[in-house]
Amino acid sequence: xxxxxxxxxxxxxxxxxxxxxxxxxxxxxxxxxxxxxxxxxxxxxxxxxxxxxxxxxxxxxxxxxxxxxxxxxxxxxxxxxxxxxxxxxxxxxxxxxxxxxxxxxxxxxxxxxxxxxxxxxxxxxxxxxxxxxxxxxxxxxxxxxxxxxxxxxxxxxxxxxxxxxxxxxxxxxxxxxxxxxxxxxxxxxxxxxxxxxxxxxxxxxxxxxxxxxxxxxxxxxxxxxxxxxxxxxxxxxxxxxxxxxxxxxxxxxxxxxxxxxxxxxxxxxxxxxxxxxxxxxxxxxxxxxxxxxxxxxxxxxxxxxxxxxxxxxxxxxxxxxxxxxxxxxxxxxxxxxxxxxxxxxxxxxxxxxxxxxxxxxxxxxxxxxxxxxxxxxxxxxxxxxxxxxxxxxxxxxxxxxxxxxxxxxxxxxxxxxxxxxxxxxxxxxxxxxxxxxxxxxxxxxxxxxxxxxxxxxxxxxxxxxxxxxxxxxxxxxxxxxxxxxxxxxxxxxxxxxxxxxxxxxxxxxxxxxxxxxxxxxxxxx
Numbered sequence: 001x002x003x004x005x006x007x008x009x010x011x012x013x014x015x016x017x018x019x020x021x022x023x024x025x026x027x028x029x030x031x032x033x034x035x036x037x038x039x040x041x042x043x044x045x046x047x048x049x050x051x052x053x054x055x056x057x058x059x060x061x062x063x064x065x066x067x068x069x070x071x072x073x074x075x076x077x078x079x080x081x082x083x084x085x086x087x088x089x090x091x092x093x094x095x096x097x098x099x100x101x102x103x104x105x106x107x108x109x110x111x112x113x114x115x116x117x118x119x120x121x122x123x124x125x126x127x128x129x130x131x132x133x134x135x136x137x138x139x140x141x142x143x144x145x146x147x148x149x150x151x152x153x154x155x156x157x158x159x160x161x162x163x164x165x166x167x168x169x170x171x172x173x174x175x176x177x178x179x180x181x182x183x184x185x186x187x188x189x190x191x192x193x194x195x196x197x198x199x200x201x202x203x204x205x206x207x208x209x210x211x212x213x214x215x216x217x218x219x220x221x222x223x224x225x226x227x228x229x230x231x232x233x234x235x236x237x238x239x240x241x242x243x244x245x246x247x248x249x250x251x252x253x254x255x256x257x258x259x260x261x262x263x264x265x266x267x268x269x270x271x272x273x274x275x276x277x278x279x280x281x282x283x284x285x286x287x288x289x290x291x292x293x294x295x296x297x298x299x300x301x302x303x304x305x306x307x308x309x310x311x312x313x314x315x316x317x318x319x320x321x322x323x324x325x326x327x328x329x330x331x332x333x334x335x336x337x338x339x340x341x342x343x344x345x346x347x348x349x350x351x352x353x354x355x356x357x358x359x360x361x362x363x364x365x366x367x368x369x370x371x372x373x374x375x376x377x378x379x380x381x382x383x384x385x386x387x388x389x390x391x392x393x394x395x396x397x398x399x400x401x402x403x404x405x406x407x408x409x410x411x412x413x414x415x416x417x418x419x420x421x422x423x424x425x426x427x428x429x430x431x432x433x434x435x436x437x438x439x440x441x442x443x444x445x446x447x448x449x450x451x452x453x454x455x456x457x458x459x460x461x462x463x464x465x466x467x468x469x470x471x472x473x474x475x476x477x478x479x480x481x482x483x484x485x486x487x488x489x490x491x492x493x494x495x496x497x498x499x500x501x502x503x504x505x506x507x508x509x510x511x512x513x514x515x516x517x518x519x520x521x522x523x524x525x
Contacts, residue, residue: 003194003425007033007151009407010182010198012158012225015044016133016393017375018204019140020096020400026149028408033196034150035185037157037489041141042134043220045206045376046393049133050260050328052115052125053097053393055089062086064121069391072119072290073355073384074516076238081381084362085391088398093126096397101139104128117265117389118288125390130260130326133393157489158224159184159193159426161201161232161371168422178233179369181418184426188489193426199417200370200407203229203358204400207376209242211501212351213452216245216258222493223500225377229358230503235367237379238356239507240518243387244457245352246270246294249345250309251336256350259312259329261389263345264288266325268314271344272301277313292386292517295349299457302348311344349457353392355383355517356507364403370417372407374399385516432486440490443478447471447501455505459520464509471502 009025011018014036025032038044056065065086070077097103105126106113114123128135144150162182165173182197205225209217230236247259247270264270264287271277282297283289289297298310314322322341323330333340358373360366360380366373373379375396382395454467475498482495514520 004420005033005194005196007031007196007198008411009033009200009202010035010196011202011204012183013044013204013206013375013377014038014041014152015046015204015206015375015396016136016140017396017400018202019137019144020397021202021204021374021404022144022150023096023140023147024401024404025407026147028404029149030408030411032150033153033198035153035156035158035196037188037224038154038220040154041137043218044137045217045221046133046396047137048216048218048258049393050130050258051117051262052127052132052390053093053136053397054120054125054388054390055093055394056086057114057122057124058090060122060124065124068119068121069382069388070384072386072388074386075384076515077384078381081362085382085395085398088401089394092397092401096401097136101136101143103136103139115262115265117261118285118294119290119388125262127262129324130262130328136393155188157186157188157492158205158228159186159487159492161228162195162197162423163232163368164418167424169424170419170422173422177369180232180371181423186487186489186492191486191488193487195420195423195425197418197420199411199414200372202364202403203366203371203373203377204375205377207354208500208504209351209353211447211451211497211504212456213448214248214256214348214350216248216256216350216352222497223354224492224496225373226357226503227496227499229366229371229373230499232368232371234371234373235359236357236503237359238385239354239504240511241355241383241385241516242351242504243291243353243355243517244295244349246291246298246349247312247347248350249333249336250348251346254332254336257332259345259347260326261291263312263314263326263329266314266320267317268312269317270294270298271311271313272305273307273311274305290386291352291389292519295457296519298347298349309346309348312347313344314340315342315344353387355385355387360399362402363406364399365406372403374403385518428487429484433484435485435488435491437490439481440494443474443494444497446474447497451501451504455508457519459508459518460523461509461512461520462523464505467505468502468509471498471505474498475502
């Protein structure tokens with residue numbers, strides 16, 4: 001990569017949100033550069049999404065779907081955003097995923113075989129059995145490779161957003177309103193950092209759940225977009241609402257493999273190691289309660305009985321062909337010696353989804369000029385305090401289109417978007433120290449452990465205060481470390497991890513009201 005690149009739109013991230021925006025923009029004749037820090041398109045949360053994408057069925061009133069989303073979000077949702085997601089769901093799923101990308105959603109005869117998941121009052125989840133996200137991502141990649149207006153760069157990591165007046169050498173810019181003009185981007189192979197200038201920048205960097213010791217996310221999901229947006233001065237919202245998926249596979253070698261909520265949708269029930277089915281004690285919806293309630297119920301049963309996990313019994317209740325409906329789950333569990341057609345699955349909750357993020361409006365615009373945020377990195381208000389199952393892919397699809405359409409209408413309004421000579425090249429420390437991977441690994445493990453123990457499923461003020469103090473100390477040390485060592489993906493990950501973790505803890509400390517995925521337990525006096 002040369003020392004600078006120019007494009008109409010820079011998209012940071014390559015999951016369904018970024019891919020949808022890229023597709024829509026490129027087909028409108030807009031030059032798009034999409035960068036992703038993963039080695040290929042598979043390193044996104046979209047690729048690992050098993051369950052499906054929810055869309056309004058033709059014979060269902062919209063209010064029913066809207067109310068399910070708001071009920072799951074503990075009524076902290078922004079209703080106009082929820083209504084937009086539901087209203088556009090059927091059209092965009094049909095036009096983009098079915099007609100354009102030809103995603104082979106499961107069918108029963110000529111009709112789509114819709115699934116029902118926790119919190120949904122009807123069957124409205126389109127799926128490709130238990131590998132929906134992977135197939136959608138595959139189909140997007142095939143299509144994006146055909147678009148001449150789109151350039152995709154993998155193994156390229158955004159370091160920081162470029163902004164006026166902060167990065168300008170022209171002191172007169174001080175009098176202007178802040179605006180984003182691109183990003184510093186690292187080429188992981190050459191270890192060189194280039195300036196990428198763009199009229200508009202779209203953050204589609206995904207989530208942050210790999211900040212936790214147990215997570216269903218790929219290791220790249222550490223909140224890079226949250227950290228970059230914060231440093232640039234963007235407004236953030238709802239970061240305390242980190243949703244834990246109730247059922248990840250409990251096995252030493254399973255790397256928190258996700259057991260889809262659709263498994264409970266097909267009749268599976270949770271039980272403790274005594275063989276007691278327990279969800280009816282915690283919710284009238286029993287095993288199909290919202291994720292926050294199910295996660296806390298499992299956690300309480302584990303603590304009460306002194307167990308490290310619970311059991312998910314599909315074998316006793318399934319009325320479907322298990323290995324045909326859940327082939328990936330069946331084969332993965334079988335690899336670890338668990339035949340789910342015959343015995344229950346050992347499960348444990350794991351950090352799964354960030355309901356908050358960079359505050360963005362109905363068109364994906366953030367609070368800073370020229371910066372958009374879509375997908376899991378954003379806080380649109382769709383999810384409120386707790387996400388309804390299979391609505392994340394829907395939100396990403398809808399806002400990917402909305403942001404792209406908005407950009408098309410305004411991209412040429414600014415006649416002087418940036419002046420390359422005003423923005424300095426990246427400054428490397430001299431002399432550069434070699435990065436010691438043991439130091440990075442230890443700090444990352446420390447961050448994950450702090451987040452799991454002090455800012456997890458059930459929180460207390462004392463735990464959060466300890467987390468804040470520990471993370472502030474770490475942040476000070478890591479910032480000094482960052483300034484001294486050679487640039488690379490690991491040190492960027494470490495710097496953004498401690499920043500994002502601290503932002504989550506501070507948000508949790510400010511909010512003393514238990515709601516949705518944020519449960520703060522009163523301490524005994």
